[in-house]
Amino acid sequence: MIFYVFIIHSLVVGLAVIIHYEFLYRITLIMPKMKIIHRYRIVVGVLVALVAHAVEIWCFAIAYYFMHHSDSWGELTGNFTGTLMDCAYFSFTVFSTVGFGDIEPVGNLRYLTGIESLTGLVLITWTASFLYLEMQRHWEKE
Helix, strand or coil, rough: HHHHHHHHHHHHHHHHHHHHHHHHHHHHHHHHHHHCCHHHHHHHHHHHHHHHHHHHHHHHHHHHHHHHHHCCCCCCEEECCCCCCHHHHHHHHHHHHCCCCEEEEECHHHHHHHHHHHHHHHHHHHHHHHHHHHHHHCCCCC
């Protein structure tokens, strides 16, 4: 069972990293071609990055949903009704490392929760670095 847990969690994390890379790569290609003021291009970059993070969070939410509704993968307890929206809410709090604590993972779901927090931290930092470099690239000298 531990082997399957490792494989599933690795696939979800890998998918999130690939999605993030593709979003940042595409925005890197598109931003210089935009016919708008640079500071507005940065705003577009921020919005695209937020969409990327939301897509990644939904990947984890779908994994939580199926794992919660499967036998022997564990469950989510507390203020939780088992809906996909509850899984998405839980995933948003874990990815962003807010962790309100109103929903608690039990069993093998705990490991996905831990790796999602680490993944969220890395991807959010990656986004911040990317946006900083984009701003610095065309920052007007005063």
